[in-house]
Amino acid sequence: MAPSSVPAPFAEPLLPQLDPEFNQYYTEKHHKVRAYVRNFVETELLPNAQEWETKGEVPDYVRQKYCDAGFAIVHPVVDEEDAGGVTPIAGIPHNDWDVWCGVIVGDELNRMGWCGVSWGLNGGNGIGCPPISRFGTKEQRRRWLPKVARGELRFCLGITEPDGGSDVANLRTTAERRGDKYIVNGAKKWITNGIWADYCTTAVRTGGPSHGGISLLVIPLKAPGVTTRRMENQGVHASGSTYITFEDVEVPLDHLLGKENQGFPLIMSNFNPERLSLATAALRLSRVCVQDAYEYACDRETFGKKLIEHEAIRQKFATFGLLIEPAHAFLEQLCYIIEQSRVTGKEVNVGGMTALLKVMSTRCLEKVCREAQQIMGGAGYAKSGRGARIEQISRDPCCAARSS
Ligand SMILES: Cc1cc2nc3c(=O)[nH]c(=O)nc-3n(C[C@H](O)[C@H](O)[C@H](O)COP(=O)(O)OP(=O)(O)OC[C@H]3O[C@@H](n4cnc5c(N)ncnc54)[C@H](O)[C@@H]3O)c2cc1C
Known part of the structure; x- marks a missing residue:
């Protein structure tokens, strides 16, 4: 599927992200990370993502490219050698990598719409390795993490x-x-x-x-x-x-x-980052549904006019904004707090709020995806064609297994 061309309302965050005067969360470094990941997704993943999802496996040479591009480096990088000599994403030094960088990587990977593919590339490392970098001894980190970063171990x-x-x-x-x-x-x-x-x-x-x-x-x-x-x-x-x-x-x-x-607290330490990552995915996948449904609604005609010209359909798009944008603002606020905690070393209890964010975001996706499917009519139910991403998202875990 080609990258999306027509800008749809709410397919991108409505609050300004690029203007530092109004949004101090993002700096030049974050824009570099976003551009780097978007380029990788559009050139290396998106063109064949649907085929890999159908086959049930991403080819190993693609996974190797993904690792070579720095995506398998395990964060937090405690010391340089753990990254196995792999150049970091967008060349950002490890000690400059922050919570926002991780969220942006997740956001951009999910722009693909085929989350089985990003899970297939690094889903296991993404949750199986952080306990090693956080709690492993130096010897354990050296034994495993450089090889994970280079794609030699999974x-x-x-x-x-x-x-x-x-x-x-x-x-x-x-x-x-x-x-x-x-x-x-x-x-x-x-x-x-x-x-x-x-x-x-x-x-x-x-x-x-x-x-x-x-x-x-x-x-x-x-x-x-x-x-x-x-x-x-x-x-x-x-x-x-x-x-x-x-x-x-x-x-x-x-x-x-x-x-x-x-080991119990070590296991729990994974849960907040996982919740944040699921919330990020759910919100981006919601925007993917909006994008595909909007493009379709602008083309498809019923009863003598474009779908998008029917008031009932326009209202659905307004509701998408109502669901996605407040959840996105909440996500950014929580990221800010988590990042401040990381920088200052002061512990902050965000478990409950992160769990709420996850529920809010996955419920948002569930509703947006269902309504986007309605806008697409039969095309939203088909596994090929213009509704294929939405049909897939309706079956993927962020949407379908939202309580787990
Ligand atoms: C696609 C996918 C990938 C996964 N990947 C991994 C993985 O890599 N590693 C891994 O370890 N696990 C993985 N899981 C498992 C996932 O973490 C579990 O499915 C999840 O923790 C729920 O456990 P369960 O399925 O046993 O449900 P159960 O714990 O049996 O719960 C059943 C239902 O009851 C609800 N429930 C449970 N307790 C309560 C309560 N006290 N009050 C009200 N409701 C309650 C649950 O929310 C759920 O809806 C994956 C699951 C899926 C679907």
Whole structure:
């Protein structure tokens, strides 16, 4: 699909982003990051994204280009060597990389509209590696992160189990310490990128019940006793959703992240960035729906005039603005607070507000996508043609599994 040409109302943020007099969130560096990612998406990903989503896999040479372009560098970069010698995105030095840069990367990748493709490229690393950079020892960071940045190793994150996902404190996969190894038994479900990953950053029970008995262990997925099976889901086909079983899998002790039985806060540390990233994706995907529906409404004629000239259709577009723009302003306000906390080192409790933002943004997408599908008529229900992105978005997790 070609990049969009006709500017649609609310397809871009309404508040000024580029004028520093009115918006002090974004600086020159952020504009550079945005331009860099947009160019990569438009030239390397968008032209074939639909084909990869249908096939269920992004070709490895594309993933390698993506890594070479700096997208697999794990943030926060604690020291230069962890980035594996890969040039950072838009050449921004690691110590200048801030919360806004990460949000802009997510925003621009989702402009593609095919989120299975971006999940397929880096979904596992994106959630499986930050605990290593935040809580791993220097030796652990050096062992894994440079290779991840260069595209030589892939990770996934294993929290959810067949018997439960939301209730993380009650997970059942066990890791029993025997001599110089842990012996792992259990199963993990819906693990993004699991079929392609070399390692799974896994939540395991090493102690008693509840959250005080949980540890985070990096399990080699090529080890004897590990089996992986692809799962077929409603959407994000190219993300490689996987069911993993562990049967007496031997894991060296130095694969433990942080301290034994103190893994729960490490797991939770992932949740706020994940919520922010889902909210960013949901708002951009909402704008993609607006764009495609608007272009269609400007072309399609019914009862002697363009769809866009019918008042009922115009009202739908006004409602899109009402849903998207306030949520976007809330996202920017939260980013500002999170960035201030990062810069000053002062802790700030944004968990509840970030969860609200996620709910607000995914509900926004759910409504925008449904109404955009209505505007497209039958075309919004077809897997090819002008409504294909909207049809896909309606099945992808930001829209369809909004409570998870
Ligand atoms: C596409 C996709 C990719 C995923 N990738 C990963 C991954 O890479 N790694 C990973 O570990 N997991 C992954 N997951 C799993 C995801 O994190 C879980 O699905 C999620 O945490 C919910 O867990 P569950 O499905 O077991 O639902 P459950 O915990 O069984 O909950 C079922 C429903 O009840 C609701 N619910 C639960 N508790 C309450 C309550 N107290 N009050 C009211 N409602 C409640 C939930 O919101 C949900 O709607 C992925 C899931 C999907 C769909």
